[in-house]
């Protein structure tokens with residue numbers, strides 16, 4: 001799990017909003033997916049993935065070199081994580097063994113190697129391979145799914161919103177992908193219901 005931050009998301013024809021997925025492995029899910037999620041696909045080429053990684057909380061900057069094979073492995077891991085996280089958010093613990101195996105396979109690769117420079121600056125041994133990046137994502141997922149954070153995986157409560165996040169708030173009462181978006185829509189609707197027009 002990493003420090004709280006977030007990323008700018010934009011849906012076609014809508015205002016962009018800030019979304020904090022709470023942890024690296026769930027952050028990857030905003031890049032698209034299979035089935036219904038395919039219309040949000042952002043990772044069409046290895047270059048798309050390389051360009052996205054600096055916006056994630058991986059902390060690897062633009063050091064990652066992504067091959068076509070890395071992109072395919074990323075889409076596989078992402079699909080597995082999507083199913084695992086949706087299962088967790090629904091309250092079920094019936095995880096697919098095949099998806100857990102996909103996760104373990106990615107986690108088995110060595111993660112990026114930290115290095116310290118002559119001025120004691122911290123960085124990563126470069127280039128970082130796509131497999132090392134995926135290892136970091138998968139190891140984050142092992143930590144989340146294998147610990148108490150599992151109960152904090154949520155799906156946004158907004159209508160027609162399926163964004164998944166880790167609720168890192170102290171009370172654990174986060175309901176929305178973003179207050180600016182689904183949170184406010186809900187507030188407006190509740191207000192309208194209480195004070196019907198006319």
Ligand SMILES: [Zn+2]
Nearest residue numbers: 156161177182
């Ligand atoms: Zn939402």
